[in-house]
Amino acid sequence: MNRRQQKEKILDEFAAEHSHDQQTLDRYINLYPEARLELLELASEIRLVTDESRFATSPIPDPGGDEAWTVFSSANTESLGRTNPFSQLRGKRFAEISEKLGVSRGFMIGIRDRRVREDSIPERFLSAASQIMEVALEELRQYLREEPGVLATAEFKADKKPMVTEQVTFRQLIDDTEMTEEQRCTALGYLEDVRSD
Structure with a gap:
């Protein structure tokens, strides 16, 4: 290192x-x-x-606010019954998973945030990830099949509102993510059994 x-x-x-x-x-x-x-x-x-004291504000009454929040928070009810296999992987534990898989944290963030089309992720990678994460392979697959979205719990400070990015292939994520040469070779190694991405 x-x-x-x-x-x-x-x-x-x-x-x-x-x-x-x-x-x-x-x-x-x-x-x-x-x-x-x-x-x-x-x-x-x-x-x-x-x-927070720098950002202290007083609430402005908005009669439609509660209704809008209810609509917003229930927009993705389809996936509420499913488990997010990444929900308990934070900080050091997330870094350990990335390290054990031999890829960068940035790469794993792309996987976690479902920036990658599930059908392009090699079986070897999915199997290794599910074992290391200690989750069922089908549970991981199901999570990755869902549409990427903006996290309801996230807070943003930006000039533009957050947008869902278009999904890419596993290979494109390898090409687009900053990582060491060793990590890139490891990620490419997961593609060896795949004929095309």
Whole structure:
């Protein structure tokens, strides 16, 4: 693992911490002095985002708001009965799954967010992922067959509202995702038994 990857792993672990207070920051700086500057920058960004007092607003009465929220939140009721096999994979655990599969976290995020057409994902990858994630293969397949969507729990701060991106093939995700040469070779290895993507 090169220096950049080590620092990225340290930053991911810090970001996954429950608390980002001064004590947690000091502990990480003492453990990883080589990542001091990056840890300070990340802690500042996290504090800016979580400083709710800067964004305090008072609610504006909206008689149609509750009705609109009800319609919005029930828009994807079809998948409510199904389990999201990625729901318990956060932070360090998500990184471990990516590492065991030999692919980057960015690649696994594409899989998790269903940016990839399910019919283009090689059986070898699905089998390996279901075993490592400790979920039934059919449960994983079913989840990946669903349409990609914007998470109802996500919060966005952007000039444009979030949009669902068009799905790509497994091969296109490999080509489009930043990863090491070793990770790219591993991802391409999952395609070896596939005649076309």
